[in-house]
Amino acid sequence: MTVAKTSFDTDGRMDSIDKIHAGFEELGYITSAQIATSIYLARHLAKPLLVEGPPGVGKTELAVATAKFLDLPLVRMQCYEGLDESKALYEWKYGKQLLYTQILRETLGEVLQGAKGLGESMDRLHQFSDVFFSEQFVEERPLLKALRAESGSVLLIDELDKADQEFEAFLLELLSDYQITIPEIGTVKAKVPPVVFLTSNNTRELSDALKRRCLHLYIPFPGTELENKIIAARVPDVSETLRKELVAFVQELRSQDLKKLPAVSETIDWARTLVLLHATTLSQDMVRDTLNVILKFQDDIETVEAELTTLTNEALKSASLPAGAS
Amino acid sequence: MDQTLGNFIKALRNSEVRVSSMEAVDAHHVVDLVGYRDRDMLKNSLALVLPKTPEEKAIYDYTFDRFFEFRKLDEQGADQLDDTFSAENIVPSLSDELGEGAMGEGGGGGGQGCAVQGGGEGEGIPDITDAVETADKNTELQLSSLSRMLLSGDRNALALAMAEAGDAVGVRNIRIFTQKGLFSRRIMEHMGLKALNNDVNSLKKKANPDTKELAERLRKGRNYLMQQVRDYVEQQFMLHADVDGSQLREEVLSQVRLTNIERRDFRQVQIMVHKMAKRLIALHSRRRKIYNRGQLDIRKTMAKNHAYDGVPFDVRWKAVKVDRPKVIAICDVSGSVATVANFMLMFLYSLNEVMPNVRSFAFSARLGEVTDLFAEGNVEDAMTKTLHEWGQGSTDYGQSLNDFADIALNDIDSRTTVIMLGDARSNYGDPGSEIMKKIYDRAKWVMWLNPEEKNTWNYADSVMRKFTPYCHQVQVCNSLFHLERIVSSVLRSAS
Numbered sequence: 001m002t003v004a005k006t007s008f009d010t011d012g013r014m015d016s017i018d019k020i021h022a023g024f025e026e027l028g029y030i031t032s033a034q035i036a037t038s039i040y041l042a043r044h045l046a047k048p049l050l051v052e053g054p055p056g057v058g059k060t061e062l063a064v065a066t067a068k069f070l071d072l073p074l075v076r077m078q079c080y081e082g083l084d085e086s087k088a089l090y091e092w093k094y095g096k097q098l099l100y101t102q103i104l105r106e107t108l109g110e111v112l113q114g115a116k117g118l119g120e121s122m123d124r125l126h127q128f129s130d131v132f133f134s135e136q137f138v139e140e141r142p143l144l145k146a147l148r149a150e151s152g153s154v155l156l157i158d159e160l161d162k163a164d165q166e167f168e169a170f171l172l173e174l175l176s177d178y179q180i181t182i183p184e185i186g187t188v189k190a191k192v193p194p195v196v197f198l199t200s201n202n203t204r205e206l207s208d209a210l211k212r213r214c215l216h217l218y219i220p221f222p223g224t225e226l227e228n229k230i231i232a233a234r235v236p237d238v239s240e241t242l243r244k245e246l247v248a249f250v251q252e253l254r255s256q257d258l259k260k261l262p263a264v265s266e267t268i269d270w271a272r273t274l275v276l277l278h279a280t281t282l283s284q285d286m287v288r289d290t291l292n293v294i295l296k297f298q299d300d301i302e303t304v305e306a307e308l309t310t311l312t313n314e315a316l317k318s319a320s321l322p323a324g325a326s
Numbered sequence: 327m328d329q330t331l332g333n334f335i336k337a338l339r340n341s342e343v344r345v346s347s348m349e350a351v352d353a354h355h356v357v358d359l360v361g362y363r364d365r366d367m368l369k370n371s372l373a374l375v376l377p378k379t380p381e382e383k384a385i386y387d388y389t390f391d392r393f394f395e396f397r398k399l400d401e402q403g404a405d406q407l408d409d410t411f412s413a414e415n416i417v418p419s420l421s422d423e424l425g426e427g428a429m430g431e432g433g434g435g436g437g438q439g440c441a442v443q444g445g446g447e448g449e450g451i452p453d454i455t456d457a458v459e460t461a462d463k464n465t466e467l468q469l470s471s472l473s474r475m476l477l478s479g480d481r482n483a484l485a486l487a488m489a490e491a492g493d494a495v496g497v498r499n500i501r502i503f504t505q506k507g508l509f510s511r512r513i514m515e516h517m518g519l520k521a522l523n524n525d526v527n528s529l530k531k532k533a534n535p536d537t538k539e540l541a542e543r544l545r546k547g548r549n550y551l552m553q554q555v556r557d558y559v560e561q562q563f564m565l566h567a568d569v570d571g572s573q574l575r576e577e578v579l580s581q582v583r584l585t586n587i588e589r590r591d592f593r594q595v596q597i598m599v600h601k602m603a604k605r606l607i608a609l610h611s612r613r614r615k616i617y618n619r620g621q622l623d624i625r626k627t628m629a630k631n632h633a634y635d636g637v638p639f640d641v642r643w644k645a646v647k648v649d650r651p652k653v654i655a656i657c658d659v660s661g662s663v664a665t666v667a668n669f670m671l672m673f674l675y676s677l678n679e680v681m682p683n684v685r686s687f688a689f690s691a692r693l694g695e696v697t698d699l700f701a702e703g704n705v706e707d708a709m710t711k712t713l714h715e716w717g718q719g720s721t722d723y724g725q726s727l728n729d730f731a732d733i734a735l736n737d738i739d740s741r742t743t744v745i746m747l748g749d750a751r752s753n754y755g756d757p758g759s760e761i762m763k764k765i766y767d768r769a770k771w772v773m774w775l776n777p778e779e780k781n782t783w784n785y786a787d788s789v790m791r792k793f794t795p796y797c798h799q800v801q802v803c804n805s806l807f808h809l810e811r812i813v814s815s816v817l818r819s820a821s
Contacts, residue, residue, distance in 0.1 A: 017367065037370040044359055045352070052380070094634065205608070208378075212348050215374040218383055 013069065014043045020069075029058070029065035030230045038217040039066060048175045048196035050160075050211065053219035055201055056263025060158055062219075063197035067154035070195065075149070076156045077142035079163035085170060090182060091139040097132050133184040143174060144188065152192035161200040168210050175213045222264060224251050230264060235271040241319070245282040246271060249315035250294065256311075258303065262294040270294050282319075284312050331357055333498075334393050335376070341389050343382045349375055365394065392561070470521030476547035477540075484551070488558055491516035497562045510559045514552065522548055580806040584666045584777070595806065596705070599669060602810045603676035606817060651816055652683045652741050654769075656730060658748030659717045660690035664709075666777045666804060667747055672705045673809050680817060685734065688712045689726035691719030695733060721751060723789075724758035731761050738768040743816055747775045747803070750783070750790045759792040766796040775803035775812065 013023055021036045031039070039062075042049040051059045067074035077088060101108075111128070115121040140148070146155035160168065174180050175196065179189040198214060200206055222230060227247045231238065238246075250267045262270075270293045279286055288308060295301045304311065335350050345353075352375045360371045369390050377386040475483050495512040522544065529541035576598055579591060626642035634640075655674055657667035667688070674684045685697045694716050699708040738744065744765055750757070766772050774797040776783060776790065783790040794800050803812060 033366065034370045034373065037367060038374050041356060041359070041371055041374055045355055047352070049374075050378075208344075208346075211378040212346050215352075216378040217374055218380050220380075 014040065016040075023069050024065055025233065027065050027068050028233045029061060030226060030233050032222070032226055035062065035217065035219065038215060042195060042215055045215070046178075046193050048198060048214045049217055050198045050200065050206070050214035051217045051219060052200050052202055054221065054261065054263060056265035057219045057221060058264055059199040059219060060156065063154055063156040063199075066195060066197070067156075070152075070154065072152055072154050072195070073149060074154045074156060075142050075146040075194070076158060078158045079160050079167070081162060081164060083163045083167055087141060088167070088170075089141050089143045089180060091141065092133065093137045093139045097137055100132065130184070135185065138182075138185070143180065146194045146196075147174075147178065147180060147188055147190040149194065150191065153194045155194040155196045157196070157198045159201060160198050161203045161206060165207065168207055172209060172213065175210070221254055221261070224248065227251070227264065227267060231267060231271050234268050235275060237275045238271045239280055241281055242274060242279060243271065244319040245315055246274065248319040249282060249287070249311065252311050252315050252318075253294065253304065256304065256307075258295070258300045259297045260295070260300065266294045266296075282312060282316060284308055287312055328354060328357060334390075337393055338376060338386065338389055341385050343377050343385050343389070345376055368394075469525050470518050472518035472522045473525045473544055473547075476522070476544060476551065484554070487517055488513065488555060492558065492562065497559060500559070500563050503563065506556070506559050506563060509562075510552070510555050513555050513559065517551075517555075519548075580810075583804045584669055584806065584809075595669065596672065598806060599672050599809075600676050602806065603673060603813075606677060606810070606814055607680050651681055651743050652739075653681060653685070653743050653745060653816060654734065654738065655684065655686045655745045655747065656693075657686065657688050658690065658721060659688045659713055660719075660721045663747065663749055663777055664713060664717060666775075668705075668709045669806065670745075670747055670775070670803070670809055671700055671709070673813055675700050675705065677813065677817075685737075687730055687734070688716040689729070690717055690721045691725065692716065692722075693726040693729035693733075720753050721748075722755050723748070723750070723752040724756035727758035727761040731764065735761075735764060735768070738765060740768070740770050742769045743771045743773065744769045745773050745775060745812075745816070746793075746797070747777075749776055749778050749788060750774075750793055751787045752789055754787050757789045757792050759789075759796060762793055762796040766798075771799070771816075772797045773799045773801065773812070773816070775801055775808075777804040778802070779804075 013019060017033070017036045017040050020039050021031055021033075024031045024036070024039075038049055041047070051062060053059055063076075064074060111124055112121050115124055138144075142155070146153045157171070160171075177189075178193040179187050181187045198210075221227075224247060227250070228243060231243050231247060235243075247267065250262050250270070254261050270290060273290050273293050274282075274286070277286065277290070288305060291301050291304060295304060331353060332350075335345050335353065339345055353372055356371045356375050357368070360367050362368060369387075372390070373383060373386060377383045469477070472487075475487065491513045492509075494516050495509065497509050497513065500506070500509055526541050526544050526548065529537045529544065532538070576594075579595055579598060584595075621644040623642045623644040627638055627640070628636070630640045630642055631638045653674065655671065657663070657671065659667050671686055674681065674686070677684075684701075685695065686700055687693055688696045696708065696712045696716070699711055702708065762772075774790075774793055778788070780802055782788065790800070801808070801812060803809060
């Protein structure tokens with residue numbers, strides 16, 4: 001059997017999982033084996049990739065990094081309730097159509113000159129019937145743009161769970177065949193199938209039909225080692241001791257019963273904050289002052305403040321252990 | 327089609343990972359692409375194609391590890407069983423304890439016996455250890471191939487024979503746990519148990535001490551083999567049958583009276599309730615608007631087409647919005663009704679997504695609101711607390727309904743569905759039916775659920791007949807099956 005391949009060849013960048021891993025690392029995105037495999041398969045099976053996971057673990061970032069890695073334009077579509085075809089796919093440029101009919105009024109008169117009776121006029125008009133519903137009057141929206149991109153593109157459909165169920169069904173044709181049907185023009189098929197990413201925060205269950213058509217990647221919170229690497233790549237200024245300590249602290253926090261657990265993006269923000277404050281090691285006061293960077297609910301902050309001493313001490317302790325010992 | 331992958335997908339389906347045929351095809355593409363060489367890569371790759379929710383991923387990890395379990399093979403065995411991945415080979419690693427005492431001697435020469443291809447009787451075994459050969463000569467007895475295999479301690483051959491026998495008797499078709507013994511027996515028989523037994527018996531009869539020892543060794547070998555076969559069947563059962571077993575159990579549990587469900591099954595029932603709730607959510611979360619095509623919504627159409635100079639390009643139709651139901655559940659928590667109340671409340675609160683406004687009240691002698699207890703999540707705790715707080719004393723419907731009227735009668739409006747759960751046994755006290763009437767007058771729908779069978783209604787102190795006129799619907803409810811139907815009808819009636 002032959003696997004359909006996207007025709008843009010990326011000079012062997014996608015050849016092996018190791019290469020993907022290294023390439024993304026250069027871009028500052030640290031991939032786990034699972035994530036690297038998913039990119040590899042998405043490319044080689046030419047299938048869309050559905051990415052789920054808690055907020056802030058780098059779902060959107062993955063698509064951005066992939067676009068950079070493949071040197072392709074990123075077409076991003078943010079989903080929201082009430083999103084429909086006209087916003088996602090195409091729209092007729094109504095103003096332009098109106099303007100043209102006004103300007104062409106006289107031409108129209110000429111065309112119709114000499115026509116006898118209504119029937120003949122109609123016949124003549126019919127010869128030009130689709131003039132006003134042609135390519136020139138189509139306003140491209142993200143999906144159409146991604147399909148028409150000359151050298152392929154990375155299409156990111158962000159937070160699909162926010163869109164309505166109907167919209168999901170509408171995407172099915174695009175996801176399985178990389179084509180879309182516009183009644184007035186016909187079927188638009190991608191010259192080069194785009195690399196499609198869909199992300200979801202799981203606010204609602206996506207339909208089985210959609211899931212079936214996609215590879216499904218779940219990104220959980222990273223483990224200590226991976227998070228250390230991520231912080232090292234994203235915030236190179238942070239000293240090694242501080243990095244280990246703050247990662248240990250965040251990992252500790254995730255085992256607490258909180259409303260919203262801190263994600264990687266929060267860890268990165270926190271690391272940046274601590275660097276700005278010239279911290280070299282984690283101290284209790286420092287943590288208390290900057291707690292609002294990692295925790296986004298007052299309730300959570302209060303819960304953690306009560307146990308700050310224990311948490312900080314444990315973080316310091318596990319950070320000082322050699323890697324892998326904890 | 328790749329048989330191994332097919333079997334793996336079957337095992338996944340058995341463990342309740344839903345794999346469609348399209349996904350199975352994808353999995354084949356994946357295997358074509360990445361191959362079987364790198365186990366981690368295969369695991370990561372298939373994890374993207376087959377399981378599609380975090381829960382399914384966890385099951386997948388577990389199943390994958392069990393299915394593609396490597397057996398540690400010695401050098402010679404390795405090339406013989408090149409396709410280590412094949413499902414037949416997930417026999418439990420024959421542990422090193424094989425050599426325990428009696429088998430020690432034979433085990434030493436085990437490596438040489440690898441040429442044995444399977445458990446077929448009468449197949450030639452070229453090299454058996456000298457010990458066995460001498461034993462053979464001494465006893466002038468032709469040992470069966472299974473006995474030879476046991477004596478030679480050739481684990482690979484044994485495992486292979488076991489797998490082949492397993493295939494031959496169709497161990498994959500194992501469905502329920504009571505079949506385990508049957509299949510173990512069949513596999514043993516297929517491997518040549520009879521001949522083995524004969525060998526043991528005839529060896530025992532000889533007076534020679536050497537043969538006695540040999541017989542003893544064989545006997546131990548047989549026990550060992552039985553253990554292995556049992557393990558093997560156990561594993562096959564886990565992979566291929568567990569679900570069919572649990573499906574059967576679920577079927578039974580959904581029909582059985584809730585009051586008769588035993589404590590140990592509670593967890594299972596809880597899981598089932600969640601599953602049913604999920605199904606209902608999927609069914610009802612979608613239809614939130616019903617369009618009346620043909621009835622123009624003039625206001626909306628005008629607003630929408632204002633931009634086009636009022637030319638109605640985009641026509642809007644009138645739609646009926648389906649309301650999220652407002653449910654008030656009043657539960658008798660005395661005696662036997664409590665179990666049913668427990669499951670009903672569990673059910674209602676699992677439907678949070680499509681039924682966000684559930685208020686619940688519990689009563690026996692007095693009534694109180696327990697919404698907060700249940701809304702917090704842990705249903706088991708909530709029920710215990712509820713029973714402790716409101717489940718004491720003899721049931722008094724009159725008093726309880728009075729209490730209810732004080733707390734919540736004014737909150738009942740024309741969109742509220744009231745579900746009353748109780749056996750209507752008021753200990754010959756005043757049933758308080760006039761309050762029931764007030765509820766009936768205000769609410770959109772009043773439903774009385776009685777856990778007793780219909781023929782015991784109105785018998786002894788049951789006063790069902792006094793309540794019936796003030797209910798839109800009166801129903802027997804004592805199994806999960808009933809519960810599901812009732813809750814579904816509540817959701818439907820909301821439109």
